Every structure is written in structure tokens, then in C-alpha cells.
Amino acid sequence: MMKKEIITLTIAGNDSDGSAGMTADLHSFYARQVYGMGLLTAAVAGNTTGIYAQEVMPVSFIQKQFDVLNDDFKIAALKTGMLANKEVIACVAANLRKYDMGKIVLDPVIMTKHGDTLLDDDAYQAFLDDLMPLADIITPNFYEQQKLTGMQLDTKEEIHRGAEKLQKMGAKNVLMKGRHDNAAQSEVTDILLAEDGQFYEFTKPFINTERINGTGDTLSAVIAAELAKGRSIIASVQTAKDFTYEAIAHPIEVGSKYGPINHFAAQEDTK
Ligand SMILES: Nc1ncnc2c1ncn2[C@@H]1O[C@H](COP(=O)(O)OP(=O)(O)OP(=O)(O)O)[C@@H](O)[C@H]1O
Numbered sequence: 001m002m003k004k005e006i007i008t009l010t011i012a013g014n015d016s017d018g019s020a021g022m023t024a025d026l027h028s029f030y031a032r033q034v035y036g037m038g039l040l041t042a043a044v045a046g047n048t049t050g051i052y053a054q055e056v057m058p059v060s061f062i063q064k065q066f067d068v069l070n071d072d073f074k075i076a077a078l079k080t081g082m083l084a085n086k087e088v089i090a091c092v093a094a095n096l097r098k099y100d101m102g103k104i105v106l107d108p109v110i111m112t113k114h115g116d117t118l119l120d121d122d123a124y125q126a127f128l129d130d131l132m133p134l135a136d137i138i139t140p141n142f143y144e145q146q147k148l149t150g151m152q153l154d155t156k157e158e159i160h161r162g163a164e165k166l167q168k169m170g171a172k173n174v175l176m177k178g179r180h181d182n183a184a185q186s187e188v189t190d191i192l193l194a195e196d197g198q199f200y201e202f203t204k205p206f207i208n209t210e211r212i213n214g215t216g217d218t219l220s221a222v223i224a225a226e227l228a229k230g231r232s233i234i235a236s237v238q239t240a241k242d243f244t245y246e247a248i249a250h251p252i253e254v255g256s257k258y259g260p261i262n263h264f265a266a267q268e269d270t271k
């Protein structure tokens with residue numbers, strides 16, 4: 001009998017160097033053995049030194065991609081990445097309300113690690129009002145946590161309060177990714193506030209490297225892939241954390257500066 005594939009979708013921008021955005025998502029889906037589809041919102045001209053130009057897809061074209069995918073496929077889970085502006089957010093939110101596309105992982109992509117902006121300043125409110133209430137899980141990094149909560153979150157207590165604020169805005173589960181900007185730190189801990197109100201911690205050793213382009217995309221893509229298989233939030237986050245760690249721990253030589261992570265090694269080393 002023919003095997004029925006599990007379909008996982010990324011709604012994201014493409015980064016031309018393959019390190020981040022839709023390409024990293026599709027590498028991750030492949031490595032976790034789900035069938036990946038890509039609904040393109042934008043494209044950036046980037047390499048390992050930075051991003052040099054961006055184009056946003058017309059909303060009518062984004063709408064068409066939603067319609068044709070939903071005409072033909074049953075999607076088990078999706079993740080969002082670069083959404084660029086409030087018009088794209090409105091379109092994505094309307095379609096996530098219209099169509100049942102399975103579990104929703106919201107990765108609030110605002111800025112790259114190297115300071116390039118991927119979401120307009122006037123789009124945060126639409127993100128909070130229209131997308132947060134639809135999320136099964138949201139995965140902000142340290143910078144995005146401050147932007148979305150409007151709070152300064154330095155201590156563990158403050159991070160807990162910030163996660164509770166985001167959960168009150170509608171996200172069922174909130175994964176607050178840990179800081180990794182201190183060369184002397186020994187670990188990176190991500191904190192999950194789960195739907196049941198409990199906090200869970202996911203800790204791995206800190207790796208002191210600049211080759212970490214696409215870590216956030218990879219983490220959220222693996223969460224989506226595992227949720228698509230029907231696994232729990234906690235099991236999905238654990239696999240995503242392990243996978244991303246292995247991908248950082250086995251550097252590959254691509255480009256001259258801020259390199260990508262290694263999805264091949266992670267595929268072999270993650271259960
Ligand atoms: N240097 C590191 N050592 C160990 N783990 C790391 C390191 N950097 C990131 N991680 C882990 O990678 C995952 C992604 O977190 P990160 O904060 O890098 O996301 P991000 O900033 O959204 O990434 P992106 O550049 O894709 O936007 C988290 O689980 C985090 O703990």
C-alpha cells in the first residue's frame with residue numbers, strides 16, 4: 001500500500017543563501033521525515049555577511065497560494081516565519097481562520113541576528129491582535145520577547161511574567177528562547193509556559209560560535225514537524241531543542257562569516 005505522507009507547511013520568506021527562512025524550514029522538515037511545502041511571503045537577497053535587499057510578495061499571490069494548497073492537500077501543521085508587513089499578516093490571519101491547516105507554530109520573526117529588519121515597526125499590533133490568538137505555540141527569542149510584551153525581561157521571574165502576558169494574549173503555549181550572547185555562559189535554557197500553566201525548562205550546553213544562522217527557523221520548523229506527527233507540545237519542543245543543538249554542534253563550512261547550521265548531522269544524531 002502507498003504510504004500517506006504527513007504534510008507540514010512553512011509560510012515564510014526565502015533567504016537566498018539557504019541558511020535561514022524557508023530553505024532552513026524545508027531542510028528541517030526533510031530531516032524530520034515529513035513532506036514539506038512552502039508558501040512564499042517574501043524573498044531576501046542574503047549571504048553570510050548580511051541581507052542586502054528584500055521583496056514582499058503581492059497579497060493576491062499569497063492568497064492564491066493559500067487557495068491552491070487548501071484545494072488539494074490536508075496540512076497537518078504549519079509554521080510562520082517572515083511576514084514582512086501588516087497587509088501580509090492580515091492575509092495570513094484571515095486564511096488561518098478560514099482554513100483548517102492543523103497545528104500552528106508562530107515564529108515571530110522581527111529582526112535577524114545581525115540587525116536586518118524583517119517586520120515593519122507598524123505591524124506588531126496586527127501580529128498581537130490577529131495572529132497570537134491562533135497560535136498553538138509561539139517561539140520568541142530574547143529580543144522578540146521584549147518587543148512583544150513591552151517589558152524588560154532579564155530575570156527568570158520576569159521571563160515567567162512575560163510568558164504569562166503572551167499566553168493571556170491568546171497563544172496556547174509560549175516558548176521563551178534563552179539568551180546566548182555571553183561568551184562566558186555554560187548553558188542555554190529555553191522556558192516553555194505550557195497550556196496547563198506549568199513551566200518546563202529545556203537546557204543544552206552553550207556553543208560559542210558565530211555559525212548560528214537559522215537556529216530559530218530550524219527550532220520552530222522541527223516543532224511543527226513533530227506536532228504534525230501527532231506528538232505533544234513538550235515532546236515536540238524537546239526534539240526541536242535537541243535537533244537544533246546537534247545542528248549547531250557540528251559546524252559546516254559554508255560562506256565566509258555568519259554561517260548556517262548543519263541539518264545533516266542533526267538528522268543523524270536526533271532520536
Ligand atoms: N550558541 C548557542 N548554543 C546553544 N544553543 C543555542 C545557541 N544559539 C541558539 N541556541 C538554541 O537555538 C534555538 C534557537 O534560538 P535563537 O535564540 O537562536 O533563535 P532566533 O534568534 O529566533 O534565531 P534566528 O537567527 O533564526 O532568527 C534555541 O533552542 C536556542 O536555545
Ligand SMILES: Cc1ncc(CO)c(N)n1
Nearest residue numbers: 013014015020021082112
Ligand atoms: C527570509 C528570512 N527569514 C528569516 C530569517 C532569519 O530568522 C532570514 N534571515 N531570512
